[in-house]
Amino acid sequence: MTDTPAPRKRLLIRTWGCQMNVYDSARMADVLAPLGYAPTEQVEEADMVILNTCHIREKATEKVFSDLGRLREAKQARGGEMVIAVAGCVAQAEGAEITARAPWVDLVLGPQSYHRLPEMVARAARAAGTVIETEFPTEDKFDHLPETTAPQGATAFLTIQEGCDKFCSFCVVPYTRGSEYSRPVAAIVAEAERLVALGAREITLLGQNVNAWHGEGPDGGAWTLGRLARRLAEIEGLLRIRYTTSHPRDMDDDLIAAHGDTPALMPFLHLPVQSGSDRVLRMMNRGHTAADYLRLVERLRAARPDLALSTDIIAGHPGETDADHAATLALIREVGFAQAFSFKYSARPGTPASTMAGQVEEAVKDARLAEVQALLRDQQTAFNRSRAGLVAEVLVTGPGRHPGQMAGRTPWLNPVHFEGPAELAGQVVPVRILAGHPNSLTGTLAAPHRAQPRERPAA
């Protein structure tokens, strides 16, 4: 700490990928704030640019390199006065390639090294060449990141778990984020309380395998996510809890029960299935069958009848046949998803699937993905339309696109727009849903607003 405020510098962070990257970007901004870095959106005025990358999408690495090419010009225009950092999963996986192909990059840091940013910035200022940190000391990271101080909106993310031990055939996460790590209960509760004090009313718990989270509770007992959710639900002012991303193998009995007995746990669950074919699920090393998944859905819906489900589907994994694809469509029809993310399989270097026999032709993958997406789109539209006529408890997140309009989200995570005063932001209000559209809902305030201590599930 120093008594003299550091000179004002500008920090631009570009974020790709999942909500965990969004959370990490906010924490990197927190960690750099004491060094005098304030956010900017303008690359020309940035003293430091961080690309927080994602390795999941196709050609992710090439996109990072084309961005780095543009940043090189921006850095030259500032006479070299710009620190360029590459963070996230591409940095973790391709650190050596980045330093070889883009020597104007000053820092390369993996997801477990963000707390070391200030030290790395200082080292970069002293040293020629690129400073690299891509180790996996997860405990360090959470122990050393500063407390969140930035003002929060009504919704906030909180990382409780990192890493993955599942090694799905197609996925780089176990290689880029390391093995599964759970943050301690006390640290999570303290961060949740801080977020609520800063105005958050809904917290989404994050983890690559969030429902693999486990830890020792203050009672000395072994807690899993259901118990943690119940503890967080006791925090005054925290109205809604969500968690993502879950693995079907880690949906334990207590977590399913928590969906029934913890009203703050929202009736929306993202539960990736990836395929409806047992053959493909085996090749993917998912550790569950289609029937296992369907049984889980049944149990979850028994615990919380209004639960809406979202999923991930991969079309055209190596070895996938027409019959396997048909099994995926059948599973989608049987479950009926409210939302979904679907992708065409694309090989990630270093993953088992990238070298499997039976790679599916692009045209076939395209056709299968189109079928999957058409079905999922229809299901999403049908779900949204089924909300019409309900009075939904809506967490108001801020102004809508049009004057006098407010935006919020339902318990099922649908965006909603309705007419209302700006002072509703951050509150939960009843909204009568008038219409469901493919991607959102429109509604009208159902009653004059009163402050509500605790949300109830909508009828």
Ligand code: SF4
């Ligand atoms: S469980 Fe999720 S994060 Fe882990 S390897 Fe499979 S897809 Fe990747």
